[in-house]
Amino acid sequence: MATVAGTLAHQANTGVWSWITTVDHKRIGVLYGVTAFTFFCWGGVQALIIRTQLAVPYGNVVDAGTYNGLFTMHALTMIFLAIMPLGASFFNFLTPLMIGARDVAFPRLNALSYWTFLAGGLVLSSSFLFGQPPRGGWFNYAPLSSTQYAPDLGIDFYVVGLLTLGVSSLMAALNFAVTILNLRAPGLTMMRLPVFIWMTLIISFLLILALPPLTVALIQLLFDRQFGTHFFNAAEGGDPILWQHLFWVFGHPEVYILILPAMGIVSEVLPVFSRKPLFGYPAIVFSGIAIAFLGWAVWSHHMFTTGMGAVPRTIFAANTMIIGIPTGIKIFNWLGTMYGGSIRFNVSMSYAVSFIALFTIGGISGVMHASPPVDTQHQDTYFVVAHLHYVLVGGAMTGIFSGIYYWFPKMTGRFLDEKLGMVQFWLWFIGVNMTFFPMHYLGLIGMPRRIYTYDPGLNFEFWNMFETIGSFVLAASVLAFLWNFFTTMRKEPTAPNNPWGAPTLEWATTSPPPEHDFDVIPTVRARDPLWYDRDHGIEAPQPTGEHIHLPPPSYYPILIATGILLLTVAPLTHLAMTVLAVPIIVYGIWGWALEPTE
Amino acid sequence: MAHAPAVVHSGRHQTSTGTDNRKLLMWMFLGSECLFFGSLIASYLIFKNDVIARGVGPFAHLVVIGGEEQHGVLDIPLTSVSTFVLLMSSVTMVFAVYGAQQRLPKMMKLALLATIILGIGFLGFQVFEFRTFGAEGLNLGTNLFGATFFVLTGFHGTHVGIGVLYLACLLAGSFRRTGLGPEAGHHVEIAGLYWHFVDIVWIVIFTIIYLIPG
Numbered sequence: 001m002a003t004v005a006g007t008l009a010h011q012a013n014t015g016v017w018s019w020i021t022t023v024d025h026k027r028i029g030v031l032y033g034v035t036a037f038t039f040f041c042w043g044g045v046q047a048l049i050i051r052t053q054l055a056v057p058y059g060n061v062v063d064a065g066t067y068n069g070l071f072t073m074h075a076l077t078m079i080f081l082a083i084m085p086l087g088a089s090f091f092n093f094l095t096p097l098m099i100g101a102r103d104v105a106f107p108r109l110n111a112l113s114y115w116t117f118l119a120g121g122l123v124l125s126s127s128f129l130f131g132q133p134p135r136g137g138w139f140n141y142a143p144l145s146s147t148q149y150a151p152d153l154g155i156d157f158y159v160v161g162l163l164t165l166g167v168s169s170l171m172a173a174l175n176f177a178v179t180i181l182n183l184r185a186p187g188l189t190m191m192r193l194p195v196f197i198w199m200t201l202i203i204s205f206l207l208i209l210a211l212p213p214l215t216v217a218l219i220q221l222l223f224d225r226q227f228g229t230h231f232f233n234a235a236e237g238g239d240p241i242l243w244q245h246l247f248w249v250f251g252h253p254e255v256y257i258l259i260l261p262a263m264g265i266v267s268e269v270l271p272v273f274s275r276k277p278l279f280g281y282p283a284i285v286f287s288g289i290a291i292a293f294l295g296w297a298v299w300s301h302h303m304f305t306t307g308m309g310a311v312p313r314t315i316f317a318a319n320t321m322i323i324g325i326p327t328g329i330k331i332f333n334w335l336g337t338m339y340g341g342s343i344r345f346n347v348s349m350s351y352a353v354s355f356i357a358l359f360t361i362g363g364i365s366g367v368m369h370a371s372p373p374v375d376t377q378h379q380d381t382y383f384v385v386a387h388l389h390y391v392l393v394g395g396a397m398t399g400i401f402s403g404i405y406y407w408f409p410k411m412t413g414r415f416l417d418e419k420l421g422m423v424q425f426w427l428w429f430i431g432v433n434m435t436f437f438p439m440h441y442l443g444l445i446g447m448p449r450r451i452y453t454y455d456p457g458l459n460f461e462f463w464n465m466f467e468t469i470g471s472f473v474l475a476a477s478v479l480a481f482l483w484n485f486f487t488t489m490r491k492e493p494t495a496p497n498n499p500w501g502a503p504t505l506e507w508a509t510t511s512p513p514p515e516h517d518f519d520v521i522p523t524v525r526a527r528d529p530l531w532y533d534r535d536h537g538i539e540a541p542q543p544t545g546e547h548i549h550l551p552p553p554s555y556y557p558i559l560i561a562t563g564i565l566l567l568t569v570a571p572l573t574h575l576a577m578t579v580l581a582v583p584i585i586v587y588g589i590w591g592w593a594l595e596p597t598e
Numbered sequence: 599m600a601h602a603p604a605v606v607h608s609g610r611h612q613t614s615t616g617t618d619n620r621k622l623l624m625w626m627f628l629g630s631e632c633l634f635f636g637s638l639i640a641s642y643l644i645f646k647n648d649v650i651a652r653g654v655g656p657f658a659h660l661v662v663i664g665g666e667e668q669h670g671v672l673d674i675p676l677t678s679v680s681t682f683v684l685l686m687s688s689v690t691m692v693f694a695v696y697g698a699q700q701r702l703p704k705m706m707k708l709a710l711l712a713t714i715i716l717g718i719g720f721l722g723f724q725v726f727e728f729r730t731f732g733a734e735g736l737n738l739g740t741n742l743f744g745a746t747f748f749v750l751t752g753f754h755g756t757h758v759g760i761g762v763l764y765l766a767c768l769l770a771g772s773f774r775r776t777g778l779g780p781e782a783g784h785h786v787e788i789a790g791l792y793w794h795f796v797d798i799v800w801i802v803i804f805t806i807i808y809l810i811p812g
Contacts, residue, residue, distance in 0.1 A: 181614065210633075212631070223745065
């Protein structure tokens, strides 16, 4: 087998097989990006059906059961299959380029992360094909997840899907943490790392430590449903609140896992288009660390209404409010970066600036929930829906769009159209506010979340119709982006190495970068290396023509991922599937270990 | 006396921290595992008193319910022996790492084999223990002691089993023409990290479940 794999390296670099066996971090980044954006569109379609159902009282587009499946799958799709992997797409493409490395520390593990993600995403999404989507909301509280209240396979799809996605995320997080700690270019000390890389490192540690509690909760739920335990069954001595604790010990760090990539992206974009170094670099880095650290001590603010007692409520409320401080530090540092700069308002910059505004709105409503009496009023109303969408759509997705426009020339060698991009930006900005701002008001006047319809005469009609129109404006924005993407990809690549005059290492190589990233590994002399070299007249080093070793392609990642896929469907079909899956995985690991990588 | 190099270094992988990539990955993975077992152990502790208050046995330790003594299912002397077996496997694992790093292939192979046998021995004790408890009427669904105990120790046993498979692969690989290659020291040391971790977790589990009375 080893010799076969060894010869793969010398085959052509195009075609489907080259993508299946690729271990190139840039290609895996593209695979992540395209897959995640497809899931993003799919999650958007679910959202449009939800909004159409809610446009008028007594809507009859879908029935109650389908509606429950739709809002559950909308959340799972957007969180686990769109925003997290879109972040992973940037991590993959950019991390080695930004730290001056030729690949990640474990290229094959990187490929395995992607294929496992794809397996988990397909299994989770396929629940719709079988008409049995999970219906318990994305946090899936017991006892609604029990076999008594959810007798079909929906919750099992949820359990195995998230377990598989967790394995994928854990492998990716370990890989990126090692890569950033170990593969930095000469001179690139930790306090010279680009902020985006700092955020990647912090997210990696959050994933490494936050996923196990979720894994345990999912395993306990799996045992409750398949093997007769009663972890969450109060009638048999179990404790439904245990699920909530374990879920939110994961779930709150998860919130930062979703938002920190966007914070890293705007920290790169704002200095470049303000033509000023980032203001308060150490403060931004340390507030990122502080947010991640405090994120572990706030999970119970999701559970204020479960009756925890006054002392825990007070402590969790105080911790939650403290997170507002490092977040505020970041916001003021971004504003300080722009202050006095010569600002270029192109599409990427517009997205980055609107990120600050929209995220601040979501952040402020978050601090409101930190107060237990206020939270008791907000619980399960549309106010919470408004908050989380401002953070995730106005925050995370807006930041991701900023990053797409910013790095698109580096990734493809082509510029996305700026005029169409501006149209798309304004549609997005108006759409976000039209769709989600009225939810604050609806929530405060008492509209509960997760209801499939509502009575007329409660003052809900006007703003619901308004939001539905807003959601279609958002859809138009995404369609405009897709149009922009496909027309741009038909053009000739014209981008120079560093079109924006940016300071970080990824702009030192060609657009798009060669397979080996850098002809010569760059040396870093300051925090903004390219600006330092430019100002001190340091020329880029000339290629020496030395042989550059690249890891050969491998089919073991997709083989092992196939085994994991079979393992995933075992609880859904028959446990005998494991008998098929385990030998494939063991054989794959054995071949992997013996495969020559030199 | 000719000294073999103390540690087999591979000059190829210069890293920023000086720690080998694979070793760093294993350390961070073990950090993740701490949270995994921590959550399982926390689940056990959360239900510990509830199980006794509910009064549906069998119980872990001797309890008095309504003036009536009910004996516990845990056999502390027997499990002390199996704990000793697992602890000894850590000793032989140290010899395996030493053998690999000092290029003493015979010692490495023997020590790996001993570790594997001791690991399988521990699993044998666990199978016996599970079967005995089953015969006494303790199952996954009997009460929350059964659920938390079997899931926690079962997942620990799975980790031991994966460790046995891992070491068996290293042992099988060491019989290839090139042995485990120039980086044998690294490979066995990283496997050793995993093995010692699984051992340490058992010491925590043994203390919390077996030694602290109910």
